[in-house]
Amino acid sequence: MTRAGTFVDEVRSSLEFYAAQVPGARIERVLVIGGGSKLDGLMEVIGERIPVPVERGHLFETVKSELDLSEEAAAEAEPVLGVAVGLAIPDRRRA
Secondary structure: OHHHHHHHHHHHHHHHHHHHHOOOOOOOOEEEOOHHHHOOOHHHHHHHHOOOOEEEOOHHHHOOOOOOOOHHHHHHHHHHOHHHHHHHOOOHHHO
16 A cells, blocks of 8 residues: 555645645545545545545435446446536536
8 A cells, every 4th residue: 555655645745735725724524536435445544644534425425316327336336427427517607
């Protein structure tokens, strides 16, 4: 997990930088999504190195899926669909 640890340290550093630059900013939790969230041990390394609660994000709790997938298939696909779903959500400010 050396590479994962280096990656997590970079994320932690970015969060610390953000908090230092934005007065009153508090990071209360970290949600992990994407294919990398499925890597064995990654969530544990993040939890050890980032001092806030770390959770795996669950896209389909917020966004209703219209995919015809079994529950197992949906659970397998959910982590890797975050970017695609985010890009598909219209910008209401431009409507």
